Amino acid sequence: MTEPSVSSPSPVQDLIERARGGEARAVARLITLVESGSAALPEIASTLAPSAGAAMVVGLTGSPGVGKSTTTNELVRAFRAAGQRVAVLAVDPSSPYTGGAILGDRVRMQDHATDPGVYIRSMSSRGHLGGLSAATPAAVRVLAGVGFDVVLVETVGVGQAEVEIASLADTTLVLLAPGMGDAIQAVKAGILEIADIFVINKADRDGVEATHRDIQGMIALGGADRGPGDWRPRVVKAVAAKAEGIDGIVAAIEEHRTWLTDTGQLTERRRRRAAAEIEAIALGQLRARFADLPGAGLAALADKVVTGTLDPHTAATQLLDDLV
Amino acid sequence: MTEPSVSSPSPVQDLIERARGGEARAVARLITLVESGSAALPEIASTLAPSAGAAMVVGLTGSPGVGKSTTTNELVRAFRAAGQRVAVLAVDPSSPYTGGAILGDRVRMQDHATDPGVYIRSMSSRGHLGGLSAATPAAVRVLAGVGFDVVLVETVGVGQAEVEIASLADTTLVLLAPGMGDAIQAVKAGILEIADIFVINKADRDGVEATHRDIQGMIALGGADRGPGDWRPRVVKAVAAKAEGIDGIVAAIEEHRTWLTDTGQLTERRRRRAAAEIEAIALGQLRARFADLPGAGLAALADKVVTGTLDPHTAATQLLDDLV
Known part of the structure; x- marks a missing residue:
């Protein structure tokens, strides 16, 4: 029988280890990955959560x-x-x-x-x-x-x-x-x-x-x-x-x-902070979906508001109807 | 046959007429109604749109x-x-x-x-x-x-x-x-x-x-x-x-x-302005829905982030899953 192989750490785990060791470049890279919404974000976020x-x-x-x-x-x-x-x-x-x-x-x-x-x-x-x-x-x-x-x-x-x-x-x-x-x-x-x-x-x-x-x-x-x-x-x-x-x-x-x-x-402030952060991320994701809507998307609705054939509230309702 | 009766204007139409005539109190009332998201908002917004x-x-x-x-x-x-x-x-x-x-x-x-x-x-x-x-x-x-x-x-x-x-x-x-x-x-x-x-x-x-x-x-x-x-x-x-x-x-x-x-x-700037306004209204409506979510709503998710058992991105995804 062979010994179970020691699994090598993922690139993200490696980056986090180096950042914890004080390597500025690794810290910078992590922040950039998080900021840019990289595919590595879920792993970074969940590893660092504790x-x-x-x-x-x-x-x-x-x-x-x-x-x-x-x-x-x-x-x-x-x-x-x-x-x-x-x-x-x-x-x-x-x-x-x-x-x-x-x-x-x-x-x-x-x-x-x-x-x-x-x-x-x-x-x-x-x-x-x-x-x-x-x-x-x-x-x-x-x-x-x-x-x-x-x-x-x-x-x-x-x-x-x-x-x-x-x-x-x-x-x-x-x-x-x-x-x-x-x-x-x-x-x-x-x-x-x-x-x-x-x-x-x-x-x-x-x-x-x-x-x-x-x-x-x-x-x-x-x-x-x-x-x-x-x-x-x-x-x-x-x-x-x-x-x-x-x-x-x-x-x-x-x-x-x-x-x-x-x-x-301290806990109270951090709860509020976490709620605001979750909400901001969720709204950001929804915003991205607005941009991807086909047909009568945001730009078309905005045109109608500018020409006076639609008001912004009706337009917002139409936007959400398309989304959900 | 009787003459069709002249329909009296709605309260909102009346308010708008008075505001157009220069009555400051009517202007103030309209803005307050719009700000507060009153039930009269759709009628106000669509009447004023042109x-x-x-x-x-x-x-x-x-x-x-x-x-x-x-x-x-x-x-x-x-x-x-x-x-x-x-x-x-x-x-x-x-x-x-x-x-x-x-x-x-x-x-x-x-x-x-x-x-x-x-x-x-x-x-x-x-x-x-x-x-x-x-x-x-x-x-x-x-x-x-x-x-x-x-x-x-x-x-x-x-x-x-x-x-x-x-x-x-x-x-x-x-x-x-x-x-x-x-x-x-x-x-x-x-x-x-x-x-x-x-x-x-x-x-x-x-x-x-x-x-x-x-x-x-x-x-x-x-x-x-x-x-x-x-x-x-x-x-x-x-x-x-x-x-x-x-x-x-x-x-x-x-x-x-x-x-x-x-x-x-001018038109270009106003298009951008209208798009931002529609989006802000739509996001505001979604935010209100977050608050209304039953069960594992925003507050419960925030608690998990504070204690380190969840990261904000996963929490945001869960929030949106509950919504849509």
Whole structure:
């Protein structure tokens, strides 16, 4: 009798092993496979599922010019100093047509290029529906699944992008800088609802106390909706360009993490996140089917709406009738 | 034989007639009915369909503090002076949880409160998917359908909201102000791709020439992708708070309108807009069905993803299997 042959691992298993070992190229390949909806996706997703929730996911957002890249860079340094593997996803929701960051990657990479415990990737959030909501969560799951302890998701923006980052992250940091818009603008931008931690960056500038007061005032005003066990957003000051105040940011992140775990909010947030992700994937698949419909497909219906012979609601009903 | 009785108009027909006559309350009611997915929606949508493409839709976007409300206010004044009925939709994509602008409406309304040729409404773009894309286009169609000649859609933001406004409008204005971020930030924010007209507001401030030069440089760089018949974004200066430069903005809008019509781009843009709108409505209807699924619905699938026993892609497939 012959010994049973030792089966060799599949290409995907091999890729995942190499990614877990810290090979940046293997991580990149996995994310690309997942993003592109490759045939290997089911195997990747199911292999990584048990460990895909293991990372701490930190969102970081703020207006252009507030110092997001510099702050991210310093946070990476701090987490590395604590022995953690760190991945950065720099999501650029701004360039849907041309795709992606302009010089972000190359600038940042330089500081951490030789460190196998750091992985940095830019993603554009192309497209109308499901930009941040489709590719980014999938990439986060890959990064967590291959063993990164911290995943930092950085995105520009007010409004929609911020809301999406909050739905994606365990902990959301909102960066502000003195003199970049008053409290009313901040409230208008809805950041109070999504920020777990406010970072006042460039805190060596004039106006830092006024900004600090404004934010604290906003948080106090929002207090009516907070119960005794609820999280009250922290406000920390930093000068990321001089590496000042980074410890305070990390401490606030850890404090929030403890609160999330102790209150069960971590599981709650992740349930919502998973539901949104499943839904986005399902809707994406349906969208693809719309494009494949024969005959009176979407384009023909759109023509009728433009010429005024059909309204969009009737058109949508016809589209769904064709589909199901 | 008796004369056939003259049938009285339905409540919806009556509402539409009153809205066409300039009654703001009737306009508001129609938009609310459409937004809320009322049972009257099919009748409203089909009655308005023939005239729903008649308005010029102008999008206006820019960072907080750049002077969007003031500029909108002055544009309303200018279009009114030219005898046009003007509607403003102030979309606030920033406040998904609390819903809507904070003091926007009341401040603006004062200038035009007694003018039946002006209608102003704030909308929040609540929710994750299809915020701006679902309610706003429907409101634009109502406003066009009841006879507004110009619909101004104003939204805060960089990124996603800007992209959505560009997909909604015939002509997109991007407001900038001197000293509010350099050219690289502007390129990062993707505005070059969506702006038909750049307005440098607060042009009495220092740095206006540098901003002008930066924008012109960006436009020149983007020229490689432009054919001879393509639109080259215009750059105009204004001081909206002093009502200066408004004529120049209006002239640029009209110039762009002529280009759109002459090149057939107007129909092209509206086809794309209609397709996106139909798709958003259809996806919204499907989303509602997800929530109604019995048994192993979305929540149960999300739980399995959180505990690592299922990946989101397999979960999405199961969700769709249950649906269709």
